[in-house]
Each structure stands twice: as C-alpha cells, then as structure tokens.
Amino acid sequence: MLYPSDAPASAELFDRASEVIPGGVNSPVRAFRSVGGTPRFMASGHGAYLTDVDGREYVDLICSWGPLLHGHAHPAIVDAVTKAAQKGTSFGTPTENEVLLAEEIIRRTPAQQIRLVNSGTEATMSAIRLARGFTNRSLVVKFAGCYHGHVDSLLAEAGSGVATLAIPETRGVTQTQTAETVVLPYNDAAALEELFAQRGDEIACVITEAAPGNMGVVPPVSGFNQKIRAVTAAHGALMISDEVMTGFRASIGGWHELDQVDADLYTFGKVMGGGLPAAAFGGRADVMALLAPAGPVYQAGTLSGNPLATAAGLANLQLSTPEAYQQIASTSSELQGMTASALYAAGVPHKIQTAGTMFSVFLFGEGQEPVNVTDYEQARTQSAERFSAFFNEMLTRGVYLPPSGYECWFVSSAHDEKALERIDAALPYAASAAAAVGYDHG
Numbered sequence: 001m002l003y004p005s006d007a008p009a010s011a012e013l014f015d016r017a018s019e020v021i022p023g024g025v026n027s028p029v030r031a032f033r034s035v036g037g038t039p040r041f042m043a044s045g046h047g048a049y050l051t052d053v054d055g056r057e058y059v060d061l062i063c064s065w066g067p068l069l070h071g072h073a074h075p076a077i078v079d080a081v082t083k084a085a086q087k088g089t090s091f092g093t094p095t096e097n098e099v100l101l102a103e104e105i106i107r108r109t110p111a112q113q114i115r116l117v118n119s120g121t122e123a124t125m126s127a128i129r130l131a132r133g134f135t136n137r138s139l140v141v142k143f144a145g146c147y148h149g150h151v152d153s154l155l156a157e158a159g160s161g162v163a164t165l166a167i168p169e170t171r172g173v174t175q176t177q178t179a180e181t182v183v184l185p186y187n188d189a190a191a192l193e194e195l196f197a198q199r200g201d202e203i204a205c206v207i208t209e210a211a212p213g214n215m216g217v218v219p220p221v222s223g224f225n226q227k228i229r230a231v232t233a234a235h236g237a238l239m240i241s242d243e244v245m246t247g248f249r250a251s252i253g254g255w256h257e258l259d260q261v262d263a264d265l266y267t268f269g270k271v272m273g274g275g276l277p278a279a280a281f282g283g284r285a286d287v288m289a290l291l292a293p294a295g296p297v298y299q300a301g302t303l304s305g306n307p308l309a310t311a312a313g314l315a316n317l318q319l320s321t322p323e324a325y326q327q328i329a330s331t332s333s334e335l336q337g338m339t340a341s342a343l344y345a346a347g348v349p350h351k352i353q354t355a356g357t358m359f360s361v362f363l364f365g366e367g368q369e370p371v372n373v374t375d376y377e378q379a380r381t382q383s384a385e386r387f388s389a390f391f392n393e394m395l396t397r398g399v400y401l402p403p404s405g406y407e408c409w410f411v412s413s414a415h416d417e418k419a420l421e422r423i424d425a426a427l428p429y430a431a432s433a434a435a436a437v438g439y440d441h442g
C-alpha cells in the first residue's frame, strides 16, 4: 500500500477551513505544523481504521487521543448512544447514568466522590479552584512538560500542542496568573522539597500527570509520586493526580492501579467518555464537600453529565474488562517490539517508553545517545525532523500516527493481527526515511 503524498479532498477542505477556523483546525495538535503537509479530514472510523475524505484507509494509532479503548464505532457504544439519543439528548436535570458512571469510577479508583464535567480542561480547572478553596492558598505547582488542558494557570511550559508548536509563553495569560504558578522540572524531588521548604505555606496544590504522556511518555521515577504525596501532606497542600490520559487507559484503574499513591483529588477524561465529551474530577469526600451546592466553591455546567456522554462512557467502561486490558497490553508490546526492530535495523537511535499500556517513541538524531527520558528537557532533545520523516512515511503507507513526537501512541482492543501486519509492513520504510535525515539536533 502506498498512498500519494498529496490528499486533494483534505487539501480542499483544509483551504476552506483555514478561511473560517484559525489555522484550519479546532485543536492545535490536529494541525500538521510540525510534520508538514495537509491534515487529513476524516470521514469515518471503524474498529482500528480511519477513512479520510479521499477514501484512504489508515490504521489509527491515535484513537481520538486516547478515549477509543475499543476502536471506532464499537457496536455496544453506538447502541448505547443511539438508545440514549432516542430518549432525549439533554435534560438539564440529574439522570441515573450520572450516578452509575460516578459509581463505576469510584469502584476503580480511590476517589470517594465525583463531579462530572465536559472536558479534561474543565476537570483540572475545577480541581484547582477547589484546592485553592479548601486550603485558602493561591500558589499552584506544576511540572514542565505536563499538560493539563488549556487552563490559564497551567499553560506554562506545558506539553502536548504547546510543546509541539514550541510556544514559549501563551499570550493572554496574565502576569498575575503566571505569578501564582510555579513550574518545576519533572521527576526532580530535590527541587520539589526545596520549593516547599521556602514557600510551603503558600502552596494550595501540586498538580501532576499521574504518569505523563504529553511530552511523550515519561513515567515518574520510582518514588516520585510518593514524594509529592509526602511533601504536600507535610505542608497542608493538596496533591492533584491528573489521570485524564492514564485513567482507565494505562490499566483498568488507571495509573493508580500500577503506582498506588493516594492523591487528594483526581481528574479523569478521555476513556470515561467513550469518545463523547465527558470528564470528571473527584477525590476526598471532605474536599469535594466544599463544591456548590453542598459548599461555597462554585462549579457548574449546562451539559455536565450529558445523557449521550454518560451512556458512551458507561458502555466503554463496561467493555473494559481485565481480559480487554490484557489484550491491549499485549498488542501494545507487540507494536513496541516491531517498532524497535525496524528502528534498530535502520540504525535510528531511539527510546520507547511505557506507562502501562501507553507508550511513545523518541527518535534521536544521528550519533545521539538514546537517553532514558525523565524530564521535559530530555524530551526536547529528540529529533523533530526524524519524527516528521517517520510520520509521513507511515501516513503514505496507511498508518496514522500522532503528528508529533511529544504524543503517545494509542492502541485499542480492535487492533488485531491484520492491523499490526499493516503497521509492521510500513515500519521498515518509515525507519529508513528517519535514518536518511542527517544530524539535526540542536
């Protein structure tokens, strides 16, 4: 399989989109800015495959950036959403499925109470407001390379699209907001301790990706999450574990299942929405008790707990059995193995890093030592040019990777041997294309 490098129908739509939508996309990571070329406009998805408006089929390794743990248009999810839609799309009142979804999340995680929202951004924004309300402090600590959505105070040195586009600072975020955020290097326990020693009584919370996947996958070094737990507890600050990406994706219980550090608050999204807009934050009952209408911290949403989204989320979680995670884990390792083999064979220095079933691939420049990436600074030593060559070769061979070396590769239970065979056939060409890019690190 070899598709042409141009994509006329996508290009036409992209031209029209660029007239009416800034940059032609509704979320920056969808643009092909760092890999070049035209973003593909998708017409449909089935199982492990996407079909674009030029009629080309791709094995999808984005899975909507994580949510689609069981592939596109899974019959059980389509059925649940269809049945829900037939009963009404939104009531603006409580519904039973909201209770069921909150109960299911609580069963799988240490959270004692859950508030449903529509996006991961809303979840982290609300969790931070709640932490500030609970502690009566204003300072928020985050780590470089972690992405928590586009919350003003959390965009500093953020991963994901901010890293991909190398945006040094986001205009529109005020100095006051920046002054209330401290950014530390990830996995640096000494820096964390030092900050708390100096300003511990000003800190409302430390927010961390449970296992970061937005600077590529950079899991916490052993004991780092425990350190955050201990230091925050000692100084009366809260720990917010952002499981928007890892939740019900890294494993059945998210990252917490694999690294059992109890945070005060958690944020969830992606898989728990089954491909529809649903997210949540939750945690200690005494902290959640401060939320309106029970308490004085206001938080609300017209479409929060939307019937279609809760139906999709419940169906997605019901499919997410221990056996399904085993299968996804084995697909994930098979894919890692074939990717590593192709890159070794082509002589491309690389590092594959995992967090449960999540993984990403760092490609390095010619002669560069493939380091164990433990923070954002190291993540930035990867070769964007090599990734771009690799990405584009995979695309023309019918494999859709995330268009950035800072993103995770996501698989689903729908990725079967046939899908893996197509990827395996494409990999040697992509690895050779990457190898052909000379030394470019700098």
Ligand SMILES: Cc1ncc(COP(=O)(O)O)c(C=O)c1O
Residues within 6 Å of the ligand: 065, 118, 119, 120, 121, 122, 124, 147, 148, 149, 150, 160, 209, 214, 242, 243, 244, 245, 246, 269, 270, 279
């Ligand atoms: C860890 C993490 N937190 C928060 C978010 C923001 O979620 P959303 O894009 O739904 O606002 C993301 C999105 O990728 C994420 O990966």
